[in-house]
Amino acid sequence: QVQLVQSGAEVKKPGSSVRVSCKTSGYTFTSYLINWVRQAPGQGLEWMAIINPSDGRTWYAQRLQGRLTVTRDRSTGTVYMDLSSLKSEDTAIYYCARLGAYREFDPWGQGTLVTVSS
Amino acid sequence: QSVLTQPPSASGTPGQRVAVSCSGSSSNIGSNTVTWYQQFPGTAPKLLIYNNNQRPSGVPGRFSGSKSGTSASLAISGLQSEDEADYYCAAWDDSLDGAVFGGGTKLTVL
Numbered sequence: 071q072v073q074l075v076q077s078g079a080e081v082k083k084p085g086s087s088v089r090v091s092c093k094t095s096g097y098t099f100t101s102y103l104i105n106w107v108r109q110a111p112g113q114g115l116e117w118m119a120i121i122n123p124s125d126g127r128t129w130y131a132q133r134l135q136g137r138l139t140v141t142r143d144r145s146t147g148t149v150y151m152d153l154s155s156l157k158s159e160d161t162a163i164y165y166c167a168r169l170g171a172y173r174e175f176d177p178w179g180q181g182t183l184v185t186v187s188s
Numbered sequence: 189q190s191v192l193t194q195p196p197s198a199s200g201t202p203g204q205r206v207a208v209s210c211s212g213s214s215s216n217i218g219s220n221t222v223t224w225y226q227q228f229p230g231t232a233p234k235l236l237i238y239n240n241n242q243r244p245s246g247v248p249g250r251f252s253g254s255k256s257g258t259s260a261s262l263a264i265s266g267l268q269s270e271d272e273a274d275y276y277c278a279a280w281d282d283s284l285d286g287a288v289f290g291g292g293t294k295l296t297v298l
Contacts, residue, residue: 097199105287114190115225115233115276130192141256165232173280173287174223174238 072096074166074179081185087154090182092166100124103169106151106179108162109181116162117169120169121149153181156186190278191214191216194290201298208293210260210277216288220280222260224253227274227292236275239263264295274298 077091092104108117119130121140126139139152149166164182167175193211200206210222224237235244237253240260250271252263258281264271277290 107287114292115278115289117289120219120286129285132284170238172221172223172239172242174235175225175233175278175287176238176244178232178234 072168072177074177075183076164076179079183079185081187082154082156084158084186084188086156087152088156088184090166090184092149092151092179094147094149094168097113097168100143101142104142104149105167105169105175107165107167107175107178109165110159112163113162115183118164119151123147123149126182127168153184156184158186159160160184191281191284191288192279192289193241194275194277194291194293195250196291197294197296199296199298200264202267202269204267205263205265206295207264208262208275208277208295209270210262210290212258212260212288214258215283215291216258216279217255217260218258219282220230222253222255223278224251224275225278233276267297269297271295 073095075093078087097112100123105120106118108116121128123142137154140151166179195274225233226236227233227245240255240275250266254261274292281288
């Protein structure tokens with residue numbers, strides 16, 4: 071079955087960077103775009119970025135441009151999300167999700183909690 | 189401040205029908221399909237409705253979606269206690285060139 075498995079929780083200092091991975095399985099990696107979505111504690115969902123695993127092209131939410139980089143490793147079917155210059159407001163659960171034919175997100179990874187604290 | 193507007197809460201008694209609204213604009217709901225997600229505390233969102241009104245396999249027929257102009261609605265009929273969760277609407281936004289979400293609606297089954 072299709073699965074997206076993310077890396078474990080992270081605790082980071084303000085100003086540092088974090089990398090979250092999303093390992094895919096159960097389908098052809100290059101056939102579906104992968105998105106990143108985050109959810110701050112007690113808050114709603116915020117779309118962050120999308121990557122085409124076939125050619126590596128990316129699109130980012132404007133408010134995260136310059137701090138966010140999404141890449142992929144075709145050999146392992148893994149997508150990476152790097153967020154730099156971390157602030158306390160970046161504390162959130164970060165999800166990866168596959169994009170379907172009608173632009174639906176399905177399935178989702180289990181989520182990775184990133185805590186930014188001094 | 190979310191791009192799509194949902195009521196923060198909704199409630200109903202078992203067996204009732206409940207509807208959750210989602211309001212957007214011409215650049216998102218007005219020109220793209222709407223998706224709905226269900227999220228239980230401590231878990232990842234789960235796809236509930238896609239392409240405005242399609243249910244993935246495994247989603248009960250009690251859940252239905254509709255769209256008209258720049259608004260959409262999720263209806264749950266025959267409400268059950270296990271439907272108590274947060275519900276989010278989403279759509280692609282052509283101006284922002286990315287997905288936008290509603291702020292979420294917390295459904296309480298009384």
